[in-house]
Amino acid sequence: MFIIDAHLDLATNAITLNRDLTKPVHEIRDKEKQLNWKDTQDRGNGTVALPELRKGNVGLVVATIISRYSAAGNPLATLNLPVWHSPAQAYAYGQAQLAWYKVMEEMGEMVQINNWSAIEKHLALWHDATIPNNKKPVGYILSLEGADSIINLSYLEKYYQQGLRAIGPAHFGPGRYAAGTHSDGSGLTLIGKELLREMDRLNIILDATHLTDKGFFEAMDTFNGSVWASHQNCRTLVPGERQFSDEQIKIIIERDGVIGGALDTWMLHADFEMGKDHPKDLGINLEKLVDHFDHICQLAGSCLHIGFGTDLDGLFGTEQTPYDMDTIADIVQFKEILTRRGYTKENIDNIFFGNWLRVIKKAWT
Numbered sequence: 520m521f522i523i524d525a526h527l528d529l530a531t532n533a534i535t536l537n538r539d540l541t542k543p544v545h546e547i548r549d550k551e552k553q554l555n556w557k558d559t560q561d562r563g564n565g566t567v568a569l570p571e572l573r574k575g576n577v578g579l580v581v582a583t584i585i586s587r588y589s590a591a592g593n594p595l596a597t598l599n600l601p602v603w604h605s606p607a608q609a610y611a612y613g614q615a616q617l618a619w620y621k622v623m624e625e626m627g628e629m630v631q632i633n634n635w636s637a638i639e640k641h642l643a644l645w646h647d648a649t650i651p652n653n654k655k656p657v658g659y660i661l662s663l664e665g666a667d668s669i670i671n672l673s674y675l676e677k678y679y680q681q682g683l684r685a686i687g688p689a690h691f692g693p694g695r696y697a698a699g700t701h702s703d704g705s706g707l708t709l710i711g712k713e714l715l716r717e718m719d720r721l722n723i724i725l726d727a728t729h730l731t732d733k734g735f736f737e738a739m740d741t742f743n744g745s746v747w748a749s750h751q752n753c754r755t756l757v758p759g760e761r762q763f764s765d766e767q768i769k770i771i772i773e774r775d776g777v778i779g780g781a782l783d784t785w786m787l788h789a790d791f792e793m794g795k796d797h798p799k800d801l802g803i804n805l806e807k808l809v810d811h812f813d814h815i816c817q818l819a820g821s822c823l824h825i826g827f828g829t830d831l832d833g834l835f836g837t838e839q840t841p842y843d844m845d846t847i848a849d850i851v852q853f854k855e856i857l858t859r860r861g862y863t864k865e866n867i868d869n870i871f872f873g874n875w876l877r878v879i880k881k882a883w884t
Contacts, residue, residue, distance in 0.1 A: 522575065522827065523577070531834075533616075544568045547565055573652040575847055576645075577847060579659070585616075585664045585665060586603065586667060587609065588603050613663075627656055633684055662686065664729070666697070672710075675714065687726035687727070688707070688738070689734060691729070694711075695711075700761050715741045716741070727746060727751070727776075728751050729761075732764070745776070745882035746776040752811045753814045761786065772818065775824075779825075783839060787811075805843055826870055
């Protein structure tokens with residue numbers, strides 16, 4: 520079963536958290552425990568590395584660059600991500616993350632996917648059963664999570680030439696192009712609307728994740744191209760502005776987009792308190808994500824608008840992951856869960872890879 524994960528912060532983990540993702544997850548965990556690192560809550564608990572992606576048949580990911588800007592500092596610095604004091608610094612830091620992806624390509628660990636013929640070639644490789652998975656590179660589609668590092672619109676073209684094919688304009692808090700999570704009441708900036716028009720011209724996919732409600736509706740009115748929400752769950756099931764309302768989900772469906780189910784437990788359980796609760800104590804297992812899938816399928820009348828956008832390396836680990844998941848390789852468990860919940864083989868194929876491929880093909884061809 521070939522799997523696409525539409526949201527992983529691989530370079531953030533490699534560059535910001537100093538993790539060698541060519542090593543197995545348990546080796547990374549053991550090293551962090553030996554070093555007694557405690558700068559982030561997930562030290563010694565990580566779930567994502569390249570060997571586990573291969574083990575779980577996750578052959579293609581949407582991989583991010585995250586580089587944030589705030590001239591006066593950012594109250595969300597507790598996310599343990601740098602907040603740069605100039606767009607130039609943010610861009611340079613983004614280039615450091617891109618350099619890591621390029622080194623992974625040189626080592627044969629990863630391969631950038633930025634056009635449809637590359638997709639077809641990569642799928643053929645991963646479906647070749649004569650080649651073991653540990654000999655196959657993990658494909659990645661480059662995405663920005665937060666657009667702060669685009670110094671001006673001429674830098675969007677530079678990023679595009681470097682392979683950028685998707686952008687989420689917002690992340691957490693205020694942004695140069697769009698307000699993000701926990702910035703209710705704010706939306707797109709003037710240059711944010713200009714950015715969306717340039718993304719239209721270049722056929723760059725809009726990732727609606729992290730937009731405020733106001734920003735979401737402004738973006739849908741401004742942007743005409745392909746849309747997805749790479750890691751987003753349902754507000755009806757888990758209240759809070761980080762999740763999508765039914766109205767927002769219906770708009771993504773109308774735009775023939777896909778919503779990627781996230782496996783962060785605070786997005787799967789309404790009362791989960793980070794740093795306090797344990798997923799098993801609250802019964803948060805993989806089934807919880809399928810509840811969100813069910814809800815979206817009921818709104819859509821089909822299974823054509825859901826997929827995986829796990830965010831499993833988004834500055835959390837097993838302390839904030841469904842209790843029946845040890846590493847990302849366990850994503851294959853969803854095949855049995857979905858089958859038991861009544862999803863057909865065609866449904867499961869679409870959820871695991873087909874729905875994402877439809878949006879990508881539409882954008883790139």
